[in-house]
Amino acid sequence: MGKPMCRNLIRAGFDLFVTNRSVPPRAELAEAGAVPLETPAQVAARADVVIIMVADTAAVETVLLGDNGVIHALRKHSLVIDMGTTSVIQTRRFAELISEKGARYVDAPVSGGTIGAQSGSLTIMAGGSDDAYDSALPILEILGDRITHVGASGAGQVAKAANQVIVGLNIGAAAEALALAKAAGVDPARVRQALQGGFADSRILEVHGKRMVDGDYSLGARCTTQRKDMHQAIEFAATLGLDMPATSLSRELYDRLIEQGGADLDHSALFTLLDIT
Numbered sequence: 001m002g003k004p005m006c007r008n009l010i011r012a013g014f015d016l017f018v019t020n021r022s023v024p025p026r027a028e029l030a031e032a033g034a035v036p037l038e039t040p041a042q043v044a045a046r047a048d049v050v051i052i053m054v055a056d057t058a059a060v061e062t063v064l065l066g067d068n069g070v071i072h073a074l075r076k077h078s079l080v081i082d083m084g085t086t087s088v089i090q091t092r093r094f095a096e097l098i099s100e101k102g103a104r105y106v107d108a109p110v111s112g113g114t115i116g117a118q119s120g121s122l123t124i125m126a127g128g129s130d131d132a133y134d135s136a137l138p139i140l141e142i143l144g145d146r147i148t149h150v151g152a153s154g155a156g157q158v159a160k161a162a163n164q165v166i167v168g169l170n171i172g173a174a175a176e177a178l179a180l181a182k183a184a185g186v187d188p189a190r191v192r193q194a195l196q197g198g199f200a201d202s203r204i205l206e207v208h209g210k211r212m213v214d215g216d217y218s219l220g221a222r223c224t225t226q227r228k229d230m231h232q233a234i235e236f237a238a239t240l241g242l243d244m245p246a247t248s249l250s251r252e253l254y255d256r257l258i259e260q261g262g263a264d265l266d267h268s269a270l271f272t273l274l275d276i277t
Helices: 002-011 023-032 040-046 057-065 088-100 113-119 130-143 155-183 188-195 203-214 223-239 245-262 267-274
Strands: 049-052 079-082 104-107 122-127 144-151
Touching: 002 023, 002 113, 002 130, 040 049, 049 057, 049 130, 057 088, 079 088, 079 130, 088 104, 088 155, 088 223, 104 130, 104 155, 113 122, 122 130, 122 155, 130 144, 144 155, 155 188, 155 203, 155 223, 155 245, 155 267, 188 203, 203 267, 223 245, 223 267, 245 267
Parallel strands: 049 079, 079 104, 122 144
Antiparallel strands: 104 122
16 A cells, blocks of 8 residues: 555655665655665655554564664654554554654554555544644645544554454455355345445445455455454453454454465455355
8 A cells, every 4th residue: 555655645746755675666666756765764864754554563663663763763853654553552652762752653544445545535543642643634635535633642543443343344244245145046246236325335345345246356455454453453452351252253254264375365355255155
């Protein structure tokens, strides 16, 4: 998702410095007008705003705190925006460490997948101080069209955890429903059409239901990413004394799908685990 987000910022007129663990994405964005750099620290040394869009909490920690991390070259009063899906507890720690350096931190995870990243229509859930959010907003408005300041540091990641619970469970619901139709000898495409516009309709049924009907599991969001996000939600809930039985079951289904070779398929491929025909 990072590459289309970068392109949208370049088109909006921002001077963009980019880095990535591998060279090809850097070269690709250089052709689009970005300045490629070797390390996150080099980006932090030149940029007023540092945006992080990586796969998981461990990757965020490396980008921020690693040997060549952002924190080693971060300028006072600069702004760091984490737009991935990161552990709530770790996000609060990162925000504190960045604040100790005299900079500001916003957690701004997104929903909308690759399609939303390409069109600049991501849903963005932001956490951070009012000042940090106000500074981030002009950038966030380039990347998304529904932006909510949820609360203090970590609140954006709480909202994203809730989002991923709903997404995961709704994918499971759509998969079971369409698998039921197919097993009964009824065209699941017709069933999906019949459900649209009623109480069972959803963005999941619209986008992922079509993927299930078409058997097209090319990447929007990986199964491993969906599994990781639900696991993070379950772990965070445990620190609050909250049990999440349905989410735990959905995580187990994704574990089974990944074990069967579906790790790099779109998360709508959960349907293949249930389809008996």
